Amino acid sequence: MDWVKVPEKVELAVREHQNGSTFVFLLNFDHTPQEIEVEKEAKDLFTGTVVSGRVTMNPFDVLILE
Secondary structure (H helix, E strand, O other): OOOEEOOOOEEEEEEEOOOOOEEEEEEEOOOOOEEEEEEEEEEEOOOOOEEEEEEEEOOOOEEEEO
16 A cells, blocks of 8 residues: 555555445554554544544554545
8 A cells, every 4th residue: 555654563454345445454563652654635434534644543553544
């Protein structure tokens, strides 16, 4: 995924739906907060808010972007 930059301790997985929607799953497996960089606007599917730029993931946090 070229528009999301993650540190080593964050796993990134991409799933594409038949209708063309793309979902980016981010999992922080560390016990410390991790910074990710979202280089375009994306919708956080848990909160419904639009995120971009530097985003802090809490320890053991999960983020799903569309």
